[in-house]
Amino acid sequence: MTIQTEICVIGGGPAGSAVALRLAQLGRRVCLVERQPFPRQHVGESLPPSIWPILKLLGVDQPVAQAGFLRASGSILHWAGAFERRGVDGDNPGLLVDRGEFDAILLQAAQGAGVQIVQPARAYRPIRGRSGWNIPVRTDTDAFHIRAQILLDAAGRQAGLGRRFRAASQPLLALYAYWQVPPGFGPQARVEAGASHWYWGALLPGGVVNAMIFVNPDTCTGLSPAGRRDLYLNLLAQSPLLSPCLEQRRIGPVRRTDATSRAETTPPAHDLLRVGEASFTVDALSSQGVQLAMGQAVQAAAVVNTLQETPEHSDLALSFYADRQAERVQTHAALAADFYARQQAHNPSPFWAERAQPVDWLQSSQSDPNPEMLPDDQALILSPTAKLIRSGVQAASRIEPGLVVTHPNLPRPVANLEGISLGPLLRRLDGPATSLDICVRWSDMLDTNRAARILRWLWYHRILIATRDRS
Secondary structure (H helix, E strand, O other): OEEEEEEEEEOOOHHHHHHHHHHHHOOOOEEEEOOOOOOOOOOOOEEOHHHHHHHHHHOOHHHHHOOOOEEEOOEEEEEOOEEEEEOOOOOOOEEEOOHHHHHHHHHHHHHHOOOEEEOOOEEOOOEEEOOEEEEEEEOOOOEEEEEEEEEEEOOOOOOOOOOOEEEOOOOOEEEEEEEEOOOOOOOOEEEEEOOOOEEEEEEEOOOEEEEEEEEOHHHHOOOOHHHHHHHHHHHHOOOOOOHHHHHOOEEEEEEEEEOOOEEEOOOOEOOEEEOHHHOEEOOHHHOOHHHHHHHHHHHHHHHHHHHHHOHHHHHHHHHHHHHHHHHHHHHHHHHHHHHHHHHHHHOOOHHHHHHOOOOHHHOOOOOOOOOOOOOOOOOEEEOOOOEEEEEEEEOOOOEEEEEEEEOOOOOOOEOEEOOEEHHHHHHOOOOOEOHHHHHHHOOOOOOHHHHHHHHHHHHHOOOEEEHHHOO
């Protein structure tokens, strides 16, 4: 038997299901292969409030809202020697989910949108040909092939499919176990720094707590499973936020998983894109792994739709996808390093010092933003290091050509600010002008308040500079 399809997605986690669902919504023919039956157990149960726009775009916000997941009422941090409570603003709080059920909701939505699901089934090494891909697939009872024009690798961290990963952080290992809920343990994620390790814990649906400890993998070198268990229990006893778990019953064994951040380095191709953890695994400190994977999946769907619908923009779309990957890796490396640096200043141990800045290949050369107030009476000009270039811009369903501004102080090219295209605005800056003069030039395109905010942003990032700073 052979299944003929336009796009084959390997992997049915949040990234795979989201990209398959979005592509089906855009009218593409999609087949998804997932090796495990659902629901399946999976680490990564904390979703930030910013996940809701993605869920709404995919049309799964209501099923997720009605699934009975816990609403996360903020977080409790014990970091850099201080306790801190962070609340959640807005109508849509973060979620503490059962990943087995959450992943199943996404996969069912994809199937309902017309995606052909092959599960449980194992996809073996795909064969690339002139007319597309030939993917050998085996189930418990059958063996067959899938033929597809485009392959999307969403198979998670597991090796294969010609990947080339590069470490985007210092090595990190997570030891974790599930516990009965201690008295007073509420729906706030708990994050705490230890001597040379850190903790994360949260209450999950079903009345259990996941307590995780992140350590240098060398700490566990040569340890037997019993030794890792004892290490985990001893470290857990040192945590004011999570040690109450020890007074309850542990549910199951102490487990371990690689938590090192890794970035895949092969560029996207006209017939192959990588999505989710097959592309980038983010530092667990961010609690944004699932959101990051699903946001990238939406981008990947727009890119694939461009490849098929407007092939003349293919190179633009692939450059857009590669640029967003580089930005994603750089931004999250810097965010994690800043958080580790706070603890390193409090406890200058090697564990924290090694993580207090991004790994060498991700260290940024950006200069400091402009701390001065935007002047009212000085003449301003466009910085010579700011460039307007033609690049890919994400629209609702595909990548389209558009003007973007680049500058060493920007983590990525920027096309829009507050919903306004920057290209036409900057093109009107053809000579020195005061901030008032610039607002007048823009008056037919935007109101005074918005013009003032955009001016302040351009000044802060040194895209606009005073004429005296020209040199």
